Amino acid sequence: MQKVRLSGIQLGMLFVGFLYGSSSLLNPAFSALQDGWLAFLIGWMLGIIIIAVYISIYLLNPSQTLIGILKSNFGRFLGTVIGILYAWYFLHLAAIVLRDFGEFSLLVILPNTPLPFIIGCFAALCVYSLKKGIEVTARTGELLIPLIPLASLIVTLGIARLIDFSNIKPVLANGIKPVLTTGFGVLSFPFGETVCFLMVFPLLRKRSTLRKTVFISTVIAGLLLLIIVVRDILALNPQLTQRAAFPAELASKLFPVINIYPLILLNLLIGGTIKVIVCLYASAAAITELSGLSDYKALLSSITGFSVTLSIWLYDNVMQMFEFAVSTYPYYALPFQIIIPVLLLIISIIRRTSERRKTS
Amino acid sequence: MNKIKLPILAVAFIAILFLTGCWDNNDVSDVAIVTAIGIDKLEDGRLAMTWQILKPEAAQPGMEGGQAGKAYTNYTAAGLTLNEAHKELIRISGRKPFYGHIQVILLGEKLAKEGIAEFIDIFERQYEFNQTVKVLLTKDMTAQELLEAESDLENLPAIHLMNLVEANIFTGKVIDLPFFKLVMELEREGRSTVISALSSKSKNDKSTIKEMQIEYAGIFRKGKLIGYINTVQVQSLLFIANQIRQTLITTEHPLSPDKQISVEIVRGQAKREVSLSEGRIKGIVYVDALARIAEVHETQYSLKPDIAKIIESETAGRIKQNLVTLIDMAQDNYGTDIFGFGELVYKNEYGFWKSVKDDWDEYFVHMPIDVFVDVKIKRAGLIDKPSKAR
Numbered sequence: 001m002q003k004v005r006l007s008g009i010q011l012g013m014l015f016v017g018f019l020y021g022s023s024s025l026l027n028p029a030f031s032a033l034q035d036g037w038l039a040f041l042i043g044w045m046l047g048i049i050i051i052a053v054y055i056s057i058y059l060l061n062p063s064q065t066l067i068g069i070l071k072s073n074f075g076r077f078l079g080t081v082i083g084i085l086y087a088w089y090f091l092h093l094a095a096i097v098l099r100d101f102g103e104f105s106l107l108v109i110l111p112n113t114p115l116p117f118i119i120g121c122f123a124a125l126c127v128y129s130l131k132k133g134i135e136v137t138a139r140t141g142e143l144l145i146p147l148i149p150l151a152s153l154i155v156t157l158g159i160a161r162l163i164d165f166s167n168i169k170p171v172l173a174n175g176i177k178p179v180l181t182t183g184f185g186v187l188s189f190p191f192g193e194t195v196c197f198l199m200v201f202p203l204l205r206k207r208s209t210l211r212k213t214v215f216i217s218t219v220i221a222g223l224l225l226l227i228i229v230v231r232d233i234l235a236l237n238p239q240l241t242q243r244a245a246f247p248a249e250l251a252s253k254l255f256p257v258i259n260i261y262p263l264i265l266l267n268l269l270i271g272g273t274i275k276v277i278v279c280l281y282a283s284a285a286a287i288t289e290l291s292g293l294s295d296y297k298a299l300l301s302s303i304t305g306f307s308v309t310l311s312i313w314l315y316d317n318v319m320q321m322f323e324f325a326v327s328t329y330p331y332y333a334l335p336f337q338i339i340i341p342v343l344l345l346i347i348s349i350i351r352r353t354s355e356r357r358k359t360s
Numbered sequence: 361m362n363k364i365k366l367p368i369l370a371v372a373f374i375a376i377l378f379l380t381g382c383w384d385n386n387d388v389s390d391v392a393i394v395t396a397i398g399i400d401k402l403e404d405g406r407l408a409m410t411w412q413i414l415k416p417e418a419a420q421p422g423m424e425g426g427q428a429g430k431a432y433t434n435y436t437a438a439g440l441t442l443n444e445a446h447k448e449l450i451r452i453s454g455r456k457p458f459y460g461h462i463q464v465i466l467l468g469e470k471l472a473k474e475g476i477a478e479f480i481d482i483f484e485r486q487y488e489f490n491q492t493v494k495v496l497l498t499k500d501m502t503a504q505e506l507l508e509a510e511s512d513l514e515n516l517p518a519i520h521l522m523n524l525v526e527a528n529i530f531t532g533k534v535i536d537l538p539f540f541k542l543v544m545e546l547e548r549e550g551r552s553t554v555i556s557a558l559s560s561k562s563k564n565d566k567s568t569i570k571e572m573q574i575e576y577a578g579i580f581r582k583g584k585l586i587g588y589i590n591t592v593q594v595q596s597l598l599f600i601a602n603q604i605r606q607t608l609i610t611t612e613h614p615l616s617p618d619k620q621i622s623v624e625i626v627r628g629q630a631k632r633e634v635s636l637s638e639g640r641i642k643g644i645v646y647v648d649a650l651a652r653i654a655e656v657h658e659t660q661y662s663l664k665p666d667i668a669k670i671i672e673s674e675t676a677g678r679i680k681q682n683l684v685t686l687i688d689m690a691q692d693n694y695g696t697d698i699f700g701f702g703e704l705v706y707k708n709e710y711g712f713w714k715s716v717k718d719d720w721d722e723y724f725v726h727m728p729i730d731v732f733v734d735v736k737i738k739r740a741g742l743i744d745k746p747s748k749a750r
Contacts, residue, residue, distance in 0.1 A: 108487055170710035239547045240540075243484075253491045254540055 006200075008209040010138035012217040013145040015197065018278050019221035020148055021271030022100050023190040025264075027247045029229050031326060032182035033238040034168050039179045040229045043186020044222045050192055051218055053341050055211055058201045060348040066198035066282075067289040073347045080290060082340060087286035089336045090196055091303065094279035095311035096329075098122055101272045102311065103318055108249050109261065116312055123308045126277045130284070130300050134203065137277050144270045149224050151263040155248070156227060158255040162235040188330040190225075191218070192337030199282035245318070280304055388416055392455035395432065396518035398503025399442065399479060400468035407471070407479065408438040409445035410504045411457065412518050431515040436504050442482045459488045463522040465495050465539060466503035467555070472578060472585035477546055483539060491540040494525045497557035497578045499588065501566060506558055511569045520569050525556070532598055532607025532625070533591040534574045546583055550702015550713070550720050553580040554597060557588065581696040581721065589689065596686040599647050599679065600699050604628030609651075611678045613658040614670045622655040623675045623737065634704045636712055643701045643729035647679060652739040659748040663740050676735040683731045697724040 006014075029036035029043070061069040066086060071079035102119040110118060129137045172179065197214075204210055228248070232241040236250060244250045252264045284296040284303050293299070315321045398410035412432050437448035450456060465483070467476055483489045498506045511520035528534040535556040537545075545553045557576045560566050576588040577597075589597070598604050606626060613619040627650040635642050653663065653671065661667050690698050702720045706713045716723045 111487065166704075166707050169707035170713075173710050237544050237547075240544060250491070256492070 004133055004135050004203050005205045006135060006138050006203045007205055008213040010135070010142055011200070011204050011210075012213045013141040014138055014200070014274060014278060015194065015214060015217035016221045016224075017141050017145045017148065017271050017274035018194060018196070019190045019218070020224055020267075021190070021275035022097055023225055024148070024152060024228055024267045024271060025104055025246050025248045026100065026189075026325070027229060027232050027241060028186045028189055028225070029182050030232070030241050030247065031185070032179050033174075033242060034170070034233055035172060035174075035179045036182065036233050036238065036241075037168065037226070037230050038171075039182035040186050040226055042180065042183030043191065044226070046183065046187040047191025047222070048215070048218055050187065050338060050341070051194055051214060053345050054195060054198055055201075055214055057341060057344050057348060058198060059207070059210070060345070060352055062207060063202055065202050065285060065289060066195075067286050069198070069344060069348075073344055073351065083286060083290050086195075086336065086340075087283050087290065089333075090199075090279050090283035090286060091307050092310065093193060093196070094276050094283065094304075095307045095314060096325075097272060097275050097279065098308065098311040099314055099321065101268060101276075103321060104246055104249070104268060107245065107318075109265065116308070119308050119311055122273065122276065123304050125273060126280055127300055127304045129273070129277055130281055131297055134200070134277075134281050137274065137281075141274055145274070148267055148270055151266045152224065152228060155251055155255065155260060155263055156231050158260065159231070159235045159251055161256075162254060163231075164234060164237070167234050167237050185326065185330050188333045188337055189325070192333060194218075195337050195341060196278050196282040199285045200278065245322070280307065283307075386456065386458070390455065391458040392435075392453055393461055394457050394459055395461055395516050396464050396466065396507060396521065397459075397462055398436075398466040398468065398498075398507045399471055400502045400504055401471040401474055402438055406438045406440055407442055407445055408436055408468075408502075408504065409442055409449060410434055410436040410466075410507050411449055411453070412507050412516070413453070413455070414461070414516065430510070432517070434504070434507050442479060446482075459486075460490060462490060462493050463516075463518040464525070465493050466506055466521075466558075467495065467497050468503040469498055469500065469557075469585070470502070472497055472555075472580070475582075475584045476580070477583035480539070480543065480546075484543065489539075492538045494522055495537050495539055495542050495555060496521065496525065496574075497555045497585070499557040499559035499576055499578070501560060505566055506572065509566055509569045509572060513569075517569055521558070524558075524569075524574055529605040532604045532628075533595050535577055535594060535598065536603075546580075548700070548703050549706040549717065550697060550704075551700040552696040552698045552721075553583075554578065554589070554594075554698050555580065556594070579690075579694050579696065579698055581694070586696065587694050589686070592682060593686045593689065596679075596682040597698065599628055599630055599649075599683060600632065600645055600686075602628070602630040602632075604630075604649075608654065609675050609678055611674050613656070614674045615661055615667070616658050619658040620655075621653070621658065621671065623651045623671065623735070624654040625649045625651050625735075626738075632699065632701065632704060634701055634708060636709045639712075641701075641705055641709070641712065641716075641723070641727055643699075643704075643727055645683065645699075645729065645731045647683070647731075647733045649676075649679070649733070649735045651675065651735050651737045653737060653741060656746055659746055662744050668737050668740070672735045672737050675737075676733040679735065680731050680733040683733070687729050687731070691725045691727075695725050696721050701727065701729070 029040040032039035057069060061072065067083045070083050074082060098119050101122060102115050105118050106115055201210060232247045236247060241247045248264050252260050280303060284299050287299055288296040315324065392411065393414040394411045395414050396412040400408040402408050412434050414432055435449055435453045437445050437452055439445040439448050471479060507517065509517060511517040514520040525534055525536050528536045535554060537555055542553065545551060554577050556574050557578045558572050559575050561571050561573060565571050576590055577594045578585045579587050579589060595607055604625060608622055608624050610620055610622045613621045629648040631646045633644045635644065690696065697720060701724060
């Protein structure tokens with residue numbers, strides 16, 4: 001089989017699309033009200049740190065995927081167990097994202113269509129794209145991701161007349177605690193979710209460009225999200241943003257004269273599909289490596305089918321979905337996004353230093 | 361090659377059957393295109409919803425049947441919630457509504473008095489409602505009665521009503537309140553909402569919109585209507601709220617008090633401030649207006665710079681007098697903060713706000729508010745003095 005290789009810019013685009021995808025619909029920092037921008041900045045900074053941890057893990061264990069790294073650092077048995085958990089997490093993440101998009105479509109554009117059908121169509125697209133190989137997705141991303149900031153820029157300019165800068169006051173009215181809690185939420189969604197990319201990093205053609213590529217794309221995606229967070233606070237006012245199920249949808253409704261749903265849908269379809277594809281790829285590649293198969297493509301249909309089913313089983317209703325996203329998800333994701341990677345980093349550094357000592 | 365082509369062709373043909381998008385289509389002739397919604401509270405506590413439905417056949421002039429009658433028809437139904445009324449309306453009209461073209465939402469007076477906050481929920485919750493619809497009150501009549509009024513100017517009374525609001529940019533005497541702004545204002549800390557109200561000139565004749573006028577605006581405290589202010593006061597309110605685009609001030613000519621002079625404000629810039637000193641909040645309003653002289657009846661004096669100065673200060677004095685009257689009225693008669701000083705306190709002096717937020721209106725009543733008005737006359741039209749009959 002011919003080896004898949006991604007260029008730096010392709011990986012960067014995937015990264016931006018992944019971070020921007022569903023966060024643009026769900027304004028990750030809404031629960032801190034007028035301090036959302038601060039919460040987002042905190043989450044963003046923590047996100048850059050945690051992404052630096054992921055990069056360091058990979059650079060200390062070059063050319064290995066997350067599963068390989070886990071096995072070589074935690075030992076064969078424990079590594080496999082944690083690897084299975086990660087495969088589950090990626091699958092679950094794909095299901096969560098699929099459900100988010102399904103619910104959005106159901107609520108806003110396709111109110112009479114059954115949810116499984118919407119999610120099934122999304123998933124079919126993802127499987128098709130992945131069957132052609134992750135590099136096809138990456139190349140498509142190269143073309144399409146630049147449209148996302150354009151779309152959100154148009155929406156932002158359209159409602160610029162509503163911007164009232166005094167809406168960010170009073171600063172820290174309820175103290176720093178809700179801001180930190182929300183900042184932690186921003187860390188887990190979307191920045192911490194890039195742990196998926198530990199399965200993708202080995203595909204990069206030149207390892208030397210990894211640090212720069214990922215750093216720049218994190219900054220770009222962060223800036224784009226910051227614009228959205230600040231826009232929602234200034235133009236929609238914090239209370240409305242907090243009550244709205246999808247602030248981006250509300251923002252598009254306030255656009256003067258014309259209906260610009262299509263631009264919001266552009267974000268949804270490009271960013272969301274990229275995110276689901278990366279999650280599905282990470283899960284499929286993890287299972288492939290764990291079970292010693294040669295090609296992830298054989299597993300794709302079954303994995304996707306499972307995640308579609310899971311996404312429908314996940315919640316009974318939308319209220320549960322929002323409740324889970326706000327209060328459960330950050331803690332559920334904590335071991336996958338922070339605890340295990342930090343442990344991995346520490347073990348890798350210790351091993352590296354002891355190996356050096358042995359050789360010298 | 362042929363082996364691949366056949367399945368692809370088969371899939372394409374099957375797709376044609378299923379992807380035509382016809383399975384849940386809504387033809388224009390099957391939906392009720394709602395152009396205005398009126399909401400009333402009935403005596404028994406139920407909510408009545410009135411649709412003004414466009415009749416597409418009748419709305420096209422020149423088409424056969426174009427002259428046949430009114431281009432719209434009204435339906436009213438009641439229910440415990442607005443959704444119930446909505447379903448009831450579908451039942452009696454036999455048509456599925458299309459809400460995308462609503463021009464105005466009218467709130468009946470009784471509903472307004474008992475509180476509007478809960479009943480606007482449906483417009484936020486259901487995805488099909490446009491958030492930029494204008495909101496108006498009806499005074500001394502129900503929204504249903506108002507929607508029955510015909511328009512002699514437009515095919516659809518709803519369009520006429522919307523135009524009445526949009527003309528505000530020229531008159532500065534109507535509050536142009538889109539639905540989402542109403543929601544924002546209701547939710548703001550320390551601010552009471554004001555909504556323009558339509559009323560009938562005469563008690564008995566309510567048959568055409570010509571007989572209606574936006575003469576008042578209703579003041580709301582905690583979402584409940586507590587009283588009305590008139591158009592001059594609305595003008596002053598808009599001055600303070602920095603929403604004046606164009607408006608007219610008429611005063612006596614300063615040098616010959618029996619003659620009138622009209623000054624058109626072409627741009628009004630206002631700033632509200634609150635300052636906290638010695639544990640007391642003081643409000644300050646600055647109004648800066650650019651103006652041009654629009655009409656002079658006085659034939660004796662040329663519009664020399666020094667005369668213009670006097671007219672400027674006279675106009676500023678008149679505006680200030682209006683503003684002070686409105687502020688006194690809000691403090692003494694209604695006892696509620698329609699200017700949003702409370703919001704400024706909330707935003708700028710949060711520590712102090714926490715101590716007064718539960719009874720801000722009581723605090724507002726005794727709050728000193730300073731008003732500074734500055735008018736600059738830039739132009740005076742094409743002539744100097746009016747022509748004089750000799």
